[in-house]
Amino acid sequence: MRTVIAVDAMGGDHGPAVTIPASVDFLAEHPEAELLLVGLPDVLAKELARHNPGPRLTVVPASQQVGMDEDVRSAIRTKKDSSMRVAIDLVKSGRAQACVSAGNTGALMGTAKFVLKTLPGIDRPAICAVLPTRKGQVYALDLGANADCTSEHLLQFAIMGACLVEAVEGKARPTVGLLNIGSEEIKGNEVVKAAGELLRKSPLNFYGNIEGNDIYKGTTDVVVCDGFVGNVALKTSEGLAKMLGDFLKEEYTRSIFTRLAAAVSYVVIKRFRRRVDHRYYNGAALLGLRGIVVKSHGSADRLAFRTALTRAASEVSHGVIERIGVEIARLNELGLLSAPAPAPATGGEEAAA
């Protein structure tokens, strides 16, 4: 079966100028894939004219756009024909198996929840991203969808993260770490302590508490935290990496001599940058929905957006949603999950953080 991915071609800081060339690159690499490019037809046509997209790229028209700062309510209520909404609708209708957007996170999560609904047994979808570590990479969630979480939510995140790693990385029984402020069981706030108890009882391969420095050490395959903590940790990392990069650049461009040192170090610096280049880690999974949705960084360039498309294709081919469904059902039978709350009718309209 052909993998069909809907692309919100208007989303992100650069819109079609990035999403279209990235789509063309992706198709060249994935001969089994097909893309549905959603957006304003005129705007897309102009950019498409510069490329040779071939027959596996189809334009699906949408007359509106969701702004990068637009409120989720406004996006859902007044932008029913936005490129973002139409891309998600294509997943809902089954015409696409996944959608990718670099649009604003809150609107994307809110609209996806509203249109696709959550999986049975999952109260709240979570944002799961991949980060580089000393040993390889780690999947961390939630990175910002849920500012207030219960211990049950953290357990659900752990299940979803483990299923994703098992499916996409082909790793059996991935280790799960609970982000905390100490390794002892008594450490942490009340929610995290209770989540630790739930995780110890669960059939997951629970490593135990981990601390912030364990994320980049690669201590576990999955890191679980609430969306507030995860978002702060992620953005703090971005800020620190940017500062260190700027400082290094400043020192290397300080004088003619340091510029010479930079020239001599060219290969070293290039290899170093490649190892931590966030573009190769772009594309966060919105997990827990009845459909695959991947969020690209808003500032993604051609390479980064292509990575996000590849991630969506990988989730499709590895049946991530089905695996999460099976695992949740198994834990439900074991009585390890609280009864799934019925999806609230207005759930999708709540502001996602």
Next chain:
Amino acid sequence: MRTVIAVDAMGGDHGPAVTIPASVDFLAEHPEAELLLVGLPDVLAKELARHNPGPRLTVVPASQQVGMDEDVRSAIRTKKDSSMRVAIDLVKSGRAQACVSAGNTGALMGTAKFVLKTLPGIDRPAICAVLPTRKGQVYALDLGANADCTSEHLLQFAIMGACLVEAVEGKARPTVGLLNIGSEEIKGNEVVKAAGELLRKSPLNFYGNIEGNDIYKGTTDVVVCDGFVGNVALKTSEGLAKMLGDFLKEEYTRSIFTRLAAAVSYVVIKRFRRRVDHRYYNGAALLGLRGIVVKSHGSADRLAFRTALTRAASEVSHGVIERIGVEIARLNELGLLSAPAPAPATGGEEAAA
């Protein structure tokens, strides 16, 4: 008046091998200062014999030591003659104006709270550290003393952080940022949203919500968060910096050619390292106590521990405690603080995170 600082000479991963040379260095730089070196006399004598400490360093004997993993209850109940406890007692009795320890954070905070008590109007002391930013430096608190906080606690942290910056940096009306997951007022968890309201009503120079990346951007002078989030952000930063440093080192030592590039880049790398060298930022203030207590990183070396001593001396000479007291009283009169809770009799024995 001479500044007298009590030093827990046994604390930290290296004990007297670091604390004594650092003390000697500190005294050479601070002709007005005097140190009370607390620890096992035999052990201290052995290390002191290698240096020329001079008359401004006095040994105060203590027969016990608090272990780096020791529980706060055990430290308070069974180690009444530990170097840590005696150093804090010296502050309580007024013989020293501050104490510095590289011992375990939980035991230090718990013992300090138990012995010194909190300032009127302060419910919970907080850990405040200095971090480098692109513009200079930022004071961040709480970094791990309080895993569960109320919005009032966050307001108190903001007041203490602002007082510290005003006093030590001589900066009038420092800006205060509330660490959150978005800049809009509606963002964040319930506690943070309520804290935002309190901060907007306060006479502090409240900048508003900031995000993780603002920490290292240097957007504000003070960053306020609960101890869980702060600890995760700090340790995540440590882990990321370590990983990036290791990667850079690996690339520079990969071959004879890259080693040559490293040699050519020696000055650049040295200057870069100097700018972000954590040893120059060592020494976290335990704020909110009726006395100055500075916590050094456990793994501090001679230079780092000297930085912590210098920080304590600066807090003494700038009257940080008095300033916090005045500011809290002022806000109390304005009715902006909830009535100070009486210090619980067993408060100091609670486990500090």
